[in-house]
Amino acid sequence: MGQLDAVLGNPATRRTFLKGTGVLAASGILAACRKNVDESGAATAPTGSIGPIEDEPGVLHAHEWAGYDAKWLYQDYLDAGYPQPKFSFLVNTEGALAKTAAGFDWDVTHPESGYIQDYLNMGALQPWDTSLMPNFKHLNPVIEASGQVDGKQYEIGLDWGYSAPLIRTDHLDATLDSYSYLFTDDAAGHISWFDTPWILQMAAIAQGMDPGHSFEMTDTELEDMKNYTIEKGQKNLYNIWVNYQDMWDDVQTGNVWATYAWPDAYVALKDKVDVAYIRPSGGTLAWVEGLVLRSDTENYHHAHAFADAWSAATVGTRLISSWGYGHANLEVDLSKIDPDVVKVFGLDDPEKNLSEPQSYLDRYQANRNAYNRAWNEVKASL
Amino acid sequence: MAIDASAEIVTPPGRRRRRGTAKVNLGLISVPLLWLIVFFLIPVVLVALYSVGVLTLISYDKYLSLELWRYFLHSDTYLGGPLGRGLFWKSLKMSFGVSITCVILAYPVAYMLALVAGRRRYTLLLVIITPFLTSYLLRVLAWRVLLNPQGVIEAVLRNGGLVADGSQISWLYNSTFAVYLVLAYSWVPFVALPIFVSLESLDLQMLEASSDLGASRLQTFRKVTLPMSMPGVIAAFVFVFIPTIGEYVTPQIVGGKAGYLFGNVIQSSFSSSFDWQLGSAMSVFMLAAVAILLAIFGRYLNMRSVTE
Numbered sequence: 001m002g003q004l005d006a007v008l009g010n011p012a013t014r015r016t017f018l019k020g021t022g023v024l025a026a027s028g029i030l031a032a033c034r035k036n037v038d039e040s041g042a043a044t045a046p047t048g049s050i051g052p053i054e055d056e057p058g059v060l061h062a063h064e065w066a067g068y069d070a071k072w073l074y075q076d077y078l079d080a081g082y083p084q085p086k087f088s089f090l091v092n093t094e095g096a097l098a099k100t101a102a103g104f105d106w107d108v109t110h111p112e113s114g115y116i117q118d119y120l121n122m123g124a125l126q127p128w129d130t131s132l133m134p135n136f137k138h139l140n141p142v143i144e145a146s147g148q149v150d151g152k153q154y155e156i157g158l159d160w161g162y163s164a165p166l167i168r169t170d171h172l173d174a175t176l177d178s179y180s181y182l183f184t185d186d187a188a189g190h191i192s193w194f195d196t197p198w199i200l201q202m203a204a205i206a207q208g209m210d211p212g213h214s215f216e217m218t219d220t221e222l223e224d225m226k227n228y229t230i231e232k233g234q235k236n237l238y239n240i241w242v243n244y245q246d247m248w249d250d251v252q253t254g255n256v257w258a259t260y261a262w263p264d265a266y267v268a269l270k271d272k273v274d275v276a277y278i279r280p281s282g283g284t285l286a287w288v289e290g291l292v293l294r295s296d297t298e299n300y301h302h303a304h305a306f307a308d309a310w311s312a313a314t315v316g317t318r319l320i321s322s323w324g325y326g327h328a329n330l331e332v333d334l335s336k337i338d339p340d341v342v343k344v345f346g347l348d349d350p351e352k353n354l355s356e357p358q359s360y361l362d363r364y365q366a367n368r369n370a371y372n373r374a375w376n377e378v379k380a381s382l
Numbered sequence: 383m384a385i386d387a388s389a390e391i392v393t394p395p396g397r398r399r400r401r402g403t404a405k406v407n408l409g410l411i412s413v414p415l416l417w418l419i420v421f422f423l424i425p426v427v428l429v430a431l432y433s434v435g436v437l438t439l440i441s442y443d444k445y446l447s448l449e450l451w452r453y454f455l456h457s458d459t460y461l462g463g464p465l466g467r468g469l470f471w472k473s474l475k476m477s478f479g480v481s482i483t484c485v486i487l488a489y490p491v492a493y494m495l496a497l498v499a500g501r502r503r504y505t506l507l508l509v510i511i512t513p514f515l516t517s518y519l520l521r522v523l524a525w526r527v528l529l530n531p532q533g534v535i536e537a538v539l540r541n542g543g544l545v546a547d548g549s550q551i552s553w554l555y556n557s558t559f560a561v562y563l564v565l566a567y568s569w570v571p572f573v574a575l576p577i578f579v580s581l582e583s584l585d586l587q588m589l590e591a592s593s594d595l596g597a598s599r600l601q602t603f604r605k606v607t608l609p610m611s612m613p614g615v616i617a618a619f620v621f622v623f624i625p626t627i628g629e630y631v632t633p634q635i636v637g638g639k640a641g642y643l644f645g646n647v648i649q650s651s652f653s654s655s656f657d658w659q660l661g662s663a664m665s666v667f668m669l670a671a672v673a674i675l676l677a678i679f680g681r682y683l684n685m686r687s688v689t690e
Contacts, residue, residue: 094656101439122440239556239638253532372655376647377459380469382639
């Protein structure tokens with residue numbers, strides 16, 4: 001957990017305030033002196049020997065989000081008698097990628113599905129053997145499909161969420177059903193964005209672009225969206241949040257009426273102020289995170305047991321109720337979850353609700369640099 | 383003339399001493415020199431190599447290209463021409479303004495401590511510095527509590543009837559002003575130190591002589607004290623200017639959308655944007671710009687006297 005998070009006391013940060021601050025220094029030096037990860041860039045077959053579990057070192061190294069070392073997330077693993085894993089923490093997936101490229105070792109890590117291809121390009125991953133995971137058959141196939149490349153399961157998709165507008169219903173009409181809440185003049189001075197180029201995609205979707213195409217905009221389309229976002233941002237934006245608790249505070253105090261949010265914000269705020277979480281019916285952007293397996297891991301079987309424990313329905317129930325994140329297990333006991341939360345997540349039919357055209361899951365973007373550069377220009381122009 | 387082969391050739395003691403001194407000097411300078419080479423020069427070279435694609439995070443991505451330099455140098459957003467509206471100039475102006483403000487605020491404090499406070503000067507110096515021994519982040523976050531729309535300052539003004547209910551002071555928080563204020567606050571004590579040292583080492587007889595020759599207090603200050611303390615003032619200015627030009631934490635905490643600075647783009651490029659080549663190009667550019675500016679300051683403000 002970063003210094004600022006320690007100050008703020010965030011319980012479990014996905015994207016923390018000082019994004020990558022510590023990682024930069026370490027990975028910069030490591031990158032310069034790196035050992036060779038994979039020069040070819042091709043996806044690799046497992047290089048670690050897959051022997052019996054008894055021959056494995058046993059102490060799994062999980063490179064995880066801060067807070068994801070909570071024991072209840074892998075309680076079945078501990079109950080089965082496996083040793084406590086060793087955790088190191090990532091601040092963001094980009095930083096984890098940089099460290100991996102620099103030669104940092106781990107057995108499993110927890111990226112967004114859009115970054116699987118980047119890890120594969122480094123030759124850092126091997127596919128999971130899902131037959132070793134009894135819980136895998138209960139996981140949402142739509143989510144698991146996002147973890148596949150060339151038919152191989154490189155990521156066990158576990159936690160997920162939408163990226164959509166959260167609005168104060170006492171200030172804005174909740175019937176709009178669109179990403180346009182994040183740009184509307186009706187909320188001038190009270191709009192908050194997250195620091196992500198997805199804002200450009202949301203601007204495009206709000207103006208009628210197919211959400212699927214928003215992942216692969218042409219240079220001209222990107223330029224148009226950049227200009228539109230700058231114009232709306234200069235006029236209507238309150239701030240760009242980087243720490244989710246700051247955003248919660250701003251919504252609660254009324255500084256912000258419409259914000260980019262994950263469903264956890266709704267879970268945290270719904271009993272405090274009048275809010276609605278808008279999942280645009282024309283297509284909602286959604287993210288998936290899960291565990292990936294290092295190509296040269298010596299803890300092959302331990303890693304599978306760990307991922308299987310994470311996949312349990314009991315973990316899902318608690319993850320949804322406590323943290324406000326979705327979970328891939330379809331056997332989650334909905335009777336133990338607030339009906340309002342079930343509705344917001346679309347948990348009554350998660351397969352349908354996470355499929356296109358309802359939702360568009362995060363994916364690899366070959367042109368990601370262009371999006372990032374456009375987004376940086378937006379921030380610099382506000 | 384017969385030469386006694388057995389006679390020992392004796393090095394004159396003076397030369398031996400000089401050689402010994404040279405060895406000591408070399409030994410003394412080698413550690414900091416090595417430090418600078420390993421932790422400054424080599425990293426700068428590595429960053430420069432990243433900026434042209436000779437080094438990349440992912441090996442197969444390696445290619446030599448000036449494309450990112452071209453993109454950056456032609457960008458209206460980041461540069462926008464000499465003294466234009468680009469983000470770099472915004473950061474430069476901010477840093478310059480903060481440095482000047484800090485020097486102006488710190489000088490009277492340092493003057494009082496060095497020339498007025500007498501024997502209590504070090505105690506008072508410690509008192510002034512003490513709050514700044516706490517975490518930098520904590521102090522910046524404390525400003526957020528003060529400046530935000532529900533914060534102490536607006537609450538006091540609202541209760542005093544100076545701000546109408548329901549309205550906000552838009553320039554107080556999430557603004558360039560907030561960044562300026564917090565940066566100036568953060569750096570004032572560090573600026574006071576070199577000025578204090580410079581004033582403390584003043585030869586007081588010079589001030590007495592000035593007075594004896596009929597100069598008023600103001601004239602003495604203008605003609606004697608201030609010029610003689612300039613090395614400390616310049617050092618103080620540079621102390622603030624260099625770190626604040628690349629600042630990104632304070633803008634992120636209190637600057638909002640308006641406080642975004644050049645350092646934020648660099649930080650973003652290296653982290654969430656995963657665009658080390660662009661970040662490296664910007665870093666090298668900033669380093670070069672700062673070096674040029676320091677050379678200019680040094681030329682016009684007699685920087686050499688700082689080191690003498």
